[in-house]
Amino acid sequence: MRYLPHTEQDISAMLDVIGVDSMDALFGMVPADNRRTAPLALPEPMTEWELNDWMDQLASRQPSRSEICSFLGAGSYAHHIPSVVPALLSRSEFFTAYTPYQPEVSQGTLQAIYEYQTLTARLLGMEVANASMYDGASSLAEALLMAIRVTKRNKIAVSKAIHPHYREVLRTYFDPTGFEIVELPFGEDGRTDLSQLGESADLAAVALQSPNFFGVIEDLSSWAETVHQDPKTLLVAAFSEALAFGLLKSPGECGADIVCGEGQSLGIPQSFGGPALGMLATRAKLQRNLPGRLVGRTVDSQERPGFVLTLATREQHIRREKATSNICTNQGLCALASTIYMASSGKTGLKQVAQLNHDKAEYLKSQLIGAGIPVRFSGPTFNEFVVTLPDGAYQKLLEQKIVAGLPLETFYSELKNAVLLCATEVTTREQIDTLVKEVQS
Template identity: 45%
Template sequence: MTRYTSATGADRREMLDAIGAASVEELFADVPESMRLRRPLDLPDGMAEQDVHDHLAALAARNRHCDAEVSFLGAGMYDHYVPAVVDAIAQRAEFLTPYTPYQPEVSQGTLQAMFEFQTAISELTALPVANASLYDGPSSVAAAAYMAKLETGRTRLVASRGVHPHSRATLATYGRGYGTTLEEVALDATGATPIEELASAVDGETAAVFLQQPNFLGTVEDLGPLVEASRAHGALVVCAVDPLTLGVLEPPGEFGVDIALGEGQPLGNRLDFGGPSFGFFAAQERFIRRMPGRIAGETVDVDGRRGFVLTLQTREQHIRREKATHNICTSQALNALAGVVYLSWLGRRGVVEIGELMLRRTAYTRERLGLEAINPGPVVREFAVRVPDLDALLERARAAGINPGYPLRRDYPEYGDGLLVAITERRTRADIDRLAEVAAAAREQVTA
């Protein structure tokens, strides 16, 4: 008996009697002899709770987390402050432990939270319909490509190289399944997507064009002309967005994109070494019956009371099976709940204030560092610079308890000496000054 089960010896005997079986072994009579594991699993024995805790704590202690250094890492996930109210709500058993709300009469909490989440995403992106979440940012990009293929019947995808490398890699992986090809458009000398090159890459076979705002290097793209160029031949325009920049940046809906999506981690979700977080997905009204993922809708009960249900389920795998618009079943309800609680905490003014704070601190950091910019144009919360001896900086910064950012060389060989520096509301001027001092010292060391 484990500490999570409660069938005693007496229970077992009486239960077996009721079943009419002599032993538990007999219940497994259908398992062929040749397929029985005739030895114990080769795993350690169970441990007392305190020993489990201490073992996991010892592993955790070997990680240098964002409270243990001053981190300028970003590249898709960011060290934002998660307010206590998010933990308090998301750890409530009533939200933590139920399944997908298949019985709406006893799931109004989850369903209404989904409806509110969808509303918040619609407001942020300025698009009329949003789903209740997908796995994460990159897999949402792949979901959009599948939707575009079903919608247009075309199989060619075009993506700016400003789209997150994980998103482009995921598009390529999924595409080998659903049969799409991917063409990438290189960034120009200012780290922005070149409009003419993009325009010439899009043709009558293109199902969708993928943009990202700000792009992976942090560049605020000139979205209007890019969207215009993308839609010339009837392709869907998909724009990944950083949700926490949408207090200051014009939302994708205002530029007429068909789908806006992205990684939801900045909205009240932990870093968690990369997940779980959530993906969000918003679109123009006409796509509502083709969208992937769960959608909550408003209705009334038999007594006329307002209520919420999972709706438009004829898009979904459990109803439509092989004709579904996506295969997703378990998505990220709890993470999306954290997202909408966070957005309520931030509020209409706060989302602008936090955006402006990042904007100003980022501008300050870029100037203070004084390194050559890869993308000298407008940025909000992240930017890329060339560092003459990147390894020297990395080493010196690490020794000083600073993580200076994400080296671009693995994802962008063309920026071999590039470093991506991210700013959040948690990085103070003092932190930024320390980074600048370390960078200056590393530079002197190289030139000396």
């Protein structure tokens, strides 16, 4: 086998050095009743050729982008990924390294993460970002656990317009803790209903997503004002579409205290939902409460600039059960991908791409309205919005290989026949026109 370099001669020479006479004797420390008796019942090893053939077959059971016309978003977005991203990611010095425990031979990873932290903080309007979390959902859960640690309170309010899967993950993380979760309803404009906050006192945090699950841009500034009437309560702003901040005001500018969400849109393939990129950022005064890895700038023994992992005393391997989180490995390579993407787009490009997302979605929206399809919520949107389709239309479109977004009734029983549609810079006018035409027929 090509990954196993040992010849028979190597093996016997090594066994001699060890002083045992067989491979089996090497495992003498494993008690007999712990042993496995049957051989591994796995398929015979495939040659690379056979493997390619089989994987091609499996992969072809999913339509690639050219084979269907999809308007799915809902937390996983089809965007253009420049070739430089996979090309640079596949540099195996990045790819096959681990967590930079030896900074002298990991400066590439460390500087890249430092750049990631910086660009993330700038994109989100915050002062400090960590080296990443698993995905948008775990980032939200960790942000809210952080808010509970910071405020020493044990109740949070969470908008029902946050991605339903994120809220499910939040419940999983919170279940054994006894912390209380209050859900905030949304109104006819698709925004979280601010008037419903009144009753809840002593909140550690209020969490909103913007653009929210319905694609609607929340009025974060008004929320910040209201939430901060209790000076201890933190406003946690989540997001599932990081690209929106190429165009929209950053959550930091609107007054958020912790910003968390999904960075998949920044150069990371959708890959059936993972790996993705949990982004997490906050104010400088809260930086020691952040979970996860942090890279800091320093100097070497000759005063040359360099980077190291820092503030490790927050982390599990030092502080054990009192750590800010149990996270160890993060999403290093995805953070690198997003850094390459943000560097490639720059300020100018990111703004243009974000604007184009808005334009495409607005075009889709106006064409559908023209075709008599009602938009469900009146609030402003970025690249996603909700419409109500005629009975049976979704299924009919699917038969023509048009995926007309995500049906929402599974998540919100009141939203019958509603679908969440997404158009990005890679959605063509032709695809939009096809959808609109087919909806009418």
